[in-house]
Every structure is written in C-alpha cells, then in structure tokens.
Amino acid sequence: MLQDMQKDFEIKKIKRSAFKMKEPHSHPFHELFYLARGECTAFISHNIYKFSRGDIVIVPAGTIHKTDYTGKGINERIVISFKPPVTDWLSGIVGTDIVSEVMQAGVINIPEKRRDYIEKILDKLMFENEGQDPLSPGFVSVALAELILFIARCKKYEENVIKEIDVDNQIMQEVATYIYTHYNEKLVLEDMAKQFNLSRSYLSKKFKSVTGFGFKEYIINVRIKHACELLLNTNKSITTIAFECGFNDSNYFGDAFRRTKGVSPNKYRRNQERI
Template sequence: MFQDMSKDFDIKKIRRSNTISESNCEPHVHPFHEIFYLSSGECTSFIDHNIYKFGKGDLVIVPGGCLHKTVYTGKGIHERIVISFRQEITDWIKEQIGAEYLKNCMVPGVINIPEKRRNYVDSLLDKLMFENDTPDILSTAFIKAGLVELLLFIIRCKEYEDNVIKEIDVDNRKIQEVATYIFEHYTENILLEDVADKFDMNKSFLSKRFKTATGFGFKEYIINLRIQNACRLLLETNKSITDIAFECGFNDSNYFGDSFRKIKGISPRKYRKNETF
C-alpha cells in the first residue's frame, strides 16, 4: 500500500490494543520520512529487509521509500507518537552540519533512548504536538525548530552514545538472512523451494515463519520489492514500461501492470505522469 500526506509535517499519538484487528498495520511505503517513539508496549517492525524488536523508550526511523510493516506484540495498550515529515523541512540541517550527517541520521533502524534522556525526548515531542494541534502564526517556525532539535539529538546519539542502536531481532536471525537474500536477488527468478533448500529449511516452515516474522507472504514481499524498484525507474529514467517490468524481475508486462495497480492503485503509465502519487 502506498501512502502520502497533504502537508510537510504531521505528528500524532496512536493508541492500540493487542487485539487481532488493531495489532497490525498493512505493509506500506510512503515518500515522506517517519519517526515514531514507543511510549508503551512492544512491537516488531520489518523495515526494508531487517526485522527489529523493540519496546518502551525506543525510537524507530523509517526513511521515505522504505517498505515497512509493524506488528504490535505483548499485552495491553500500545502507545506511540508518530512524526511524519518531508525531506525539504530538513534543509537547515544540511546547511549547518552537512548532508552526510543527515543521511546517516535517516538510516532505517531503532535507537534505544537512554533512560536519563527520555524526559527530554518526551518534552520535545509534547511541544511538537502542541504546536501542531493548536497552531498560530509562529507554529510553523516552532515545529521546524523542534524537528531540527530532535534530528540533531538522534545524530548525537548515533555519533557519541554507546549501545543506542538496537540490534536486529536475534530471535529471527534465520528469517533475517532469508529476507536479506531476497532483498539482494529480487530481480531474479526466486522460488520458495530454492530458497528453502539454500537455507536448509522446510518449505512450509519457511513460508509460515517468514509471514509471522515479517508480516509479508514470501511472494508478496518479492512483488513489493519489485514494484518499489519499478517506481524509482519510472520516475528517474526514460526506459519503456516493458523494459522496466523485465528489469525488475517480472517476465510478463501484463502481470507487472496488474501487480502495480494492486499495490499503488494506479497504472505504471499514470504513475510516471504524476510524481505526487
């Protein structure tokens, strides 16, 4: 599923229970960046090709264009604060400290905020929500300043703090290896039985475990990666739609078109004509 937003910045608080209907989100991708802070509960997120397990006090970075899905685990209520923003709002950081720092800041992953610094992060997020929910003539400036402060804090965590970058979910290490392999070879003819043999796993077990760990069916994940790459080629090159289909791993241009419409809700041709989709 492709998602977009109508403004340059948004922040909201989301509360969910762990019921089946509320505990999972659909796999999706969006052009804007997303940062979310888990204030209660436990989650597993599949971002690009990495599986992360995290809990209270963890901050998740999802750059624009990353395919991802979150599954809420554990008991009780899960509460997170979600910040969405476009790249343009971070131009000031590039001018002050350089584009490389900002690029490293927005690498997908999970940061465990040191406990002694959580009150600071909570206060900063509260200010952002206040300015977003009760805007006046100065709110846009306050929001930009607050977001810059949060991003600078993340950069400092990555540069100077020990053990703040959460490790990939060790309970799903084998599936992690499978997901990475698919991510690196999705343009090829990848079959479930071949991958199962490669990683010395039963085909049925791999299929079920992959779905549980990532939220994607085996074939569904491959198709989503191919469509994600096709979107990039449609916007960045003049290659024909048929050539793009084959380059991304589809052996039938009609199947490519059907798959693209199912995921993006629009044909490849219309997507190319309108970059806002």
C-alpha cells in the same frame, strides 16, 4: 498501496492494547515514532527488530514496513509524519548527508539519561502543532530540526544506540535479506526452502507470520520498489525496467505495479513531482 497525508507535518499520540497490523504498507512521507510504553516487533524494508520503551523507529518515505505491538497492558507511542521537503532547510545548514543518515531505516535506542530531553521535544511538537499562534509553524520546524540533530548526535557519539536485528527470527531475516539483494533473479519458494534447510510449508507460514507478507507478495513488493527508483531516476523503457527488476513479462509487471501503487508505471513516472 502508498498511503498519503494531507499536511506536510503531523504528530499524534496513540495508546492501545496489543495488536497486529493487518497488512504491511508504505507511504510517500517519512515517519518517526517513539515508543513511550510497551513492546513492539517491526519489519522494516528487509530487517526484523524488537524494541521497547525509549526506542525511536525510523521509517523513510517509500519503505515497506509492518509493526506488531505485543506484551501485556497498554502500548503508547508518539508518531511523527512529515514530507521530505520539510527538512530541506535543515539540509542546507548541516548538509544533506547528515539528514540522510538520520533517515536511514532502523531503530535507535535513546539512552535512559536523555529520554526526558527527547520527551520534552515531543511534547513541544504536539503543543505547537495544535496551532497556538502564527508562530507555531516556526516552533514546529525548529523542534523537528532539534529532534533530527539529536538523533544524529546519538548515532555518532553514543554507544549501543543502534538496535540490532531480532535474533529470534534470524533465519527469516536471512531469507528477507536474500530476497532484497537478489530481487532481479528467479526466486522460487521450493528453492529457497532447500537453501535454508526448511520445509516449503514452514517457510511459507513463518515468513508470513514474521513479516506480514506472503513469500511471493514480498518479492513483488521489493521488485516494485526498485522499479520505482528506475522510473524516477532513469529514462529506461517500461519493458527494460520490468526485466531488470525480475519480471519476465512487462504486462504482468504493469498489473502488479497498479495493484501496489494504484497507478500505472507511466503515470507514476509522469507524476513524479507529486510523489
């Protein structure tokens, strides 16, 4: 189910020892987090990443993700959450394409020589977000814009800043990508196991271990994600959307949608201005 936030912008520093997130989740706001210390494995949308100190993880609104913090000692991360309209003013200045490009799901490695700069921006955001005076919201907006523009510049001009997927889990990566791109087709665990030369039990257990999703659970979540896009951006009927997204029963689609989103497909469509 989508997790919401009370304010338009939040930032917090989190320190903790190694742990695994219990369940994958998504939320209707963007999330950026900077790993200041430690190591982490992340499953974002349909890609698996390994990252460490100096990396920024980008999770766009509505994107399914799960993070596991590994290694010894304390992991420290700075998490920024903000609703999409927060950056509308910046899009009006530099264009929606630049902001949209920054907010593509993935992991960015900040060059070591620029980490002090990025950490100063994050310190400024945390300081001003405490509400120092009536000017603080303005400072927060400007600092967030500076962070987004810095990431855009890194992606455009720096070499090797975009993290590659985790090669240690290459087969599970391929399975997840296949599901993500063939979500509207019939997908059966036994058939997928044969396709990737794996046993049924190994695929089931390994996929769950790496992504946090059961095989069938991930298929349903991907189908619901695409159904949400059709609900908000087309006038197609609920039944048509159900079949186009791989469900062969509109009633089952409705039940699965409620379990995932907490509301019916019709209510989700009616409340789109609040999403």
